[in-house]
Amino acid sequence: MNRMPTWADVILVPLVSLLLAAFFSAIVLLAIGENPWEALKLMVEGSVGSTYAWGYTLYYATNFIFTGLAVAVANHAKLFNIGAEGQAQLGGLGVALVCLFLPFPHWSIALIVAICAGALFGAAWAAIPAFLQAKRGSHIVITTIMFNFIANALLVYLLVNVLKPSGTMEPATASFPDAAHLPSFNAMFSSEETVRFRGAPANVSFFVAVAACIGVWALIWRTRLGYQLRAFGHSESAARYAGISPTKIIMVAMLISGGLAGCMAINNVMGEAERLVLNSVEGAGFIGIAVALMGRSHPFGVFLAALLFGFLYQGGAELALWASIPREMIVVIQALVILFTGALDNMVRAPIERIFNRVGRPPKPERKLEPAE
Amino acid sequence: MTHLTKLLGASAALAISAGAALADPAIIYDLGGKFDKSFNESAFNGATMWADETGGSFAEVELQSDAQREQALRRFAEAGNNPIVMAGFSFETPLNEIAPDYPDTTFVIIDAVVDQPNVRSVIFNEHEGSYLVGVLAAMASETDTVGFVGGMDIPLIRKFACGYAQGVMATNPDATVVANMIGTTPEAWNDPAKASELTLAQISQDADVVYAAAGGSGLGVLQTAADEDIYGIGVDSNQNYLHPGQVLTSMVKQVDTAVYNAFSQGEDLETGLMVMGIENEGVGYAMDDNNADLISEEMMTAVDEAAAAINAGDIMVHDYTSDESCPAIDF
Incomplete structure (x- = not known):
């Protein structure tokens, strides 16, 4: 059962997933000899760093x-x-x-x-x-x-x-x-x-x-x-x-x-x-x-x-x-993000739930979210 | 040819090397990706050849989406890259819009014509080159049946097929040309398995020479031709070496030369229409050690005569894209 506070469910889990994806992408980038920090900066600036960038992001x-x-x-x-x-x-x-x-x-x-x-x-x-x-x-x-x-x-x-x-x-x-x-x-x-x-x-x-x-x-x-x-x-x-x-x-x-x-x-x-x-x-x-x-x-x-x-x-x-990152590598990075945020959601969710349970503060009974499966 | 371009290129490179660091040239590959063993790769080779010779550097990008054409063009132009070369006819519409916005940047488009003062349009007479390999195919065939495997059913590929069929028919009016296209999605450029199936189907219809104009899929045609002991014909770059003795010849299209020339001439390159045909060796058939035994004296004479006649204007090879019809084959 979901014992996590809502903020953990909505923010923490996706965030950890994204960080994991970023971590593995960084390893991939390091392996081909690129600087992952520079790559991340390029990606973030290029997609949300200006109205021009937003214009493309929102188009897609x-x-x-x-x-x-x-x-x-x-x-x-x-x-x-x-x-x-x-x-x-x-x-x-x-x-x-x-x-x-x-x-x-x-x-x-x-x-x-x-x-x-x-x-x-x-x-x-x-x-x-x-x-x-x-x-x-x-x-x-x-x-x-x-x-x-x-x-x-x-x-x-x-x-x-x-x-x-x-x-x-x-x-x-x-x-x-x-x-x-x-x-x-x-x-x-x-x-x-x-x-x-x-x-x-x-x-x-x-x-x-x-x-x-x-x-x-x-x-x-x-x-x-x-x-x-x-x-x-x-x-x-x-x-x-x-x-x-x-x-x-x-x-x-x-x-x-x-x-x-x-x-x-x-x-x-x-x-x-x-x-x-x-x-x-x-x-x-x-x-x-x-x-x-x-x-x-x-x-x-x-x-x-x-x-x-x-x-x-x-x-x-x-x-x-x-x-100078080949486009196949870019697909790999995109795939890693999809993998961690979408497919492997439970891999992150389950341990975080366990941590919250172990810490043991009985969370307030929360309003059940709209079932959305 | 190569020596000439090298000479020209070297002198041009010397002339511009002072300002080269400021304005690196840029190249944009089409959706096929730069290692497609065909068109884009040929463009990449031209750029690399320039970089190796001059020690210069160039910016490049492989597109993933149609929406990125305009994006890449604008970004390179704003970053000061000059000239900007783009490989593929799909850039025609975006370039028409963008070129007037950057009057100080020179653009080079390959395979399409854009009529703007700062654009060089490079087009190839693929129909002429295909005509020549058609002549060779008709003479090499013992069954009087030759095949054509195209990638996707677009006008450019019909242009190849039409020139080929004309060459075949002019040499042997009784011959049959079997033409097939691989697919309807862009995957058709990279589906050697299906290309191979089509080749087998054409062999069962008696074809004993098959010409592939299908990007990466063409490798499947040449492989099957070699396996079944018939002749294949390569395209774009010289593919004779892939299966020595089984590839009759290749219809070479010097995209690499076009890119190399553009890069060498730098930002001051001459704009306007540039037609690469048999005359200036922009297209042609490939001869090397791998196919020397396959082309007899008689064939050699015939194909050289045809080339000379095309140059002299005695043979007019019909260009499918001029009026969307072909006298030698139906689509």
């Missing part, structure tokens, strides 16, 4: 929030959606189509339509595996991962043969018209004297992501549908006994999940690239799985985990730019 975090939420929602219904990658790609297609072919008077309207289009395309891509699971019992893990490849093939075909402007080498659509450009943090927060977030890709869709976190929280814990979702996730037979239709729950959970994954496109396609490129998702769909697991499928946890991953991505990029 926005991607991960969307895909993390997508995986988390499906997870509440015990559906392991590993197809967020493909759903986000299709979302990108939807966003690109409306941005390219609809004339928008203002970016705010473009954003709303793009959210709808991205969500619709992402949801549609998730609908087929969901239907196969609900009606035919085809396992969702297998079908969603296969749909990632189909999405890839579809996008390669469309970009190379249909959407690519002739005469260009790169398989990508034309750039979106100006009216469909989202305001970046640079445009939003810079005043005349001080330029903030210069050249950074973070944009208004970060706030959409935050709103999505709140929306998902309300959906899961404050609505009847969310209750049904969780009930189904805990026990399918009990849910069925209570009159909850498994078909409906599987379909709805996956549609929401796919829709959230598809919404990621407003950040990377509409906000950053302002055109659709090949492989625009770049593995964010898979990172979403780690984010959801680390965040215990709770929207707030997902938000924090996404920030951490944003930090790792941007810090890693700065490390690659200014230190």
